[in-house]
Amino acid sequence: MILEIAAKMHPDQFQPEKxxxxxxxxxxxRGVETLTGRKVLIKALMQDNETAYRIDQERLQxxxxxxxxxxxxxxxxxxxxxxxxxxxxxxxxxxxxxxxRAFDAERRPSPSDVRALAVxxxxxxxxxxxxxxxxxxxxPSNLIISDHPSGGLxxxxxDWGLSLxxxxxxxxxLWFRAPELHAGGMPTMKSDLFTAAGSLFCIATNSAPxxxxxxxxxxxxxxxxxxxxxxxxxxxDLDQPLRDWLAWLLNLVPExxxxxxxxxLDVLMHSMHTGYTYLPQQAPVMAPGTQTTPPVSAAPKxxxxxxxxxxxxxxxxxxxxxxxxxxxxxxxxxxxxxxxxALTVLGFFVWPIVRDSMPKMEVSSAISTNTTTxxxxxxxxxxxxxxxxxxxxxxxxxVR
Numbered sequence: 001m002i003l004e005i006a007a008k009m010h011p012d013q014f015q016p017e018k019x020x021x022x023x024x025x026x027x028x029x030r031g032v033e034t035l036t037g038r039k040v041l042i043k044a045l046m047q048d049n050e051t052a053y054r055i056d057q058e059r060l061q062x063x064x065x066x067x068x069x070x071x072x073x074x075x076x077x078x079x080x081x082x083x084x085x086x087x088x089x090x091x092x093x094x095x096x097x098x099x100x101r102a103f104d105a106e107r108r109p110s111p112s113d114v115r116a117l118a119v120x121x122x123x124x125x126x127x128x129x130x131x132x133x134x135x136x137x138x139x140p141s142n143l144i145i146s147d148h149p150s151g152g153l154x155x156x157x158x159d160w161g162l163s164l165x166x167x168x169x170x171x172x173x174l175w176f177r178a179p180e181l182h183a184g185g186m187p188t189m190k191s192d193l194f195t196a197a198g199s200l201f202c203i204a205t206n207s208a209p210x211x212x213x214x215x216x217x218x219x220x221x222x223x224x225x226x227x228x229x230x231x232x233x234x235x236x237d238l239d240q241p242l243r244d245w246l247a248w249l250l251n252l253v254p255e256x257x258x259x260x261x262x263x264x265l266d267v268l269m270h271s272m273h274t275g276y277t278y279l280p281q282q283a284p285v286m287a288p289g290t291q292t293t294p295p296v297s298a299a300p301k302x303x304x305x306x307x308x309x310x311x312x313x314x315x316x317x318x319x320x321x322x323x324x325x326x327x328x329x330x331x332x333x334x335x336x337x338x339x340x341x342a343l344t345v346l347g348f349f350v351w352p353i354v355r356d357s358m359p360k361m362e363v364s365s366a367i368s369t370n371t372t373t374x375x376x377x378x379x380x381x382x383x384x385x386x387x388x389x390x391x392x393x394x395x396x397x398x399v400r
Contacts, residue, residue: 014082021099024053024170025162039286040079041094041158044087046088052168057088059165065178066133067161073280074124074146076158092381095156095283097147100140101172109240113153114204114234115268117145118242119278120155121196121276122265128160129189129261136187137163139176140199146284156283163187173310174218175210176202179252182215183187189261190254197249201227205234209250243272 014047016029026043033040048054060081067078081182082089098106109117121143128134131372138157163173164187175181176198178191185191202208210221227247230239247267251257258264269278 039094043090100143124157
């Protein structure tokens, strides 16, 4: 049914833009949906003669209806399959970011970031538990981590169910695989918890618990691995409840792990600070129409950009606020110049009249001076003043 629907789809509905990875079974492209402009992830499966980890296409088509029901912000949902005569591709939701292996090599998450990633990963696995569809391989390279625009880290799980369609598994899958799967068991939610905890350990410490070329070597590494001791040494800043929780999920015995994802999530949430709640957010997306250049094998390193001093703004580019501030000063200068010009013209016409009246002003000044001296003399303020003539006494004065 899926094959018939996909064969009728327009061949140009999805266009690859840039190759971003080459996995063990497929080449991964960032593409675009031509009708909407949204970014998508296109996995073009390799031919049987190109890989030793072949994906069974018939098995994948049988799982496709169940995989398309996985819808959650922490899961890259499968959109469709594009099988043709020569090629076979999967189209899923795209989120920009780095996979877990690249992230742990470049960044060291804080304890709160590790907790946030653990909560998000548990919520993704909880969706599979409700649908009774384990992921099968939540290894670091299947976890995409991005900086969310609202703050913090955002995790999204990719390639849900692909490991169920392989006959042989690539090395990274074997390193993080639960011991019961190495013994031939089928993936379960308990095995997903084991692999998820191993991925979180890798992201937090930039190290893998086990690395070997054979199953025997890998199991020897796991048996010698002490999660609590190693985390106390590599990440002593992680709180003890978180380290104990990771060690609980990494128990080699399935019966001694959490009985379900819901139980593991419940214990994790109770070990966190009071009042913490998980609020699912929308995954970061690239804006429609955003393009990048094709990858170059030997691109030159960019030169450092030195800050340049900002040039002084020209008169023609002044902001309105600057123009308002400069306006009063200009008006004052103009007013002063006009007043000086008016005084010059007035002086030109008034000066002859003032000059002709100068003698009269001198006479008036002299009269005024003499009058002032005569008045001030009886008070004894003038040094050379002559004594006043005696005044004859009146009859009334003689009687007194």
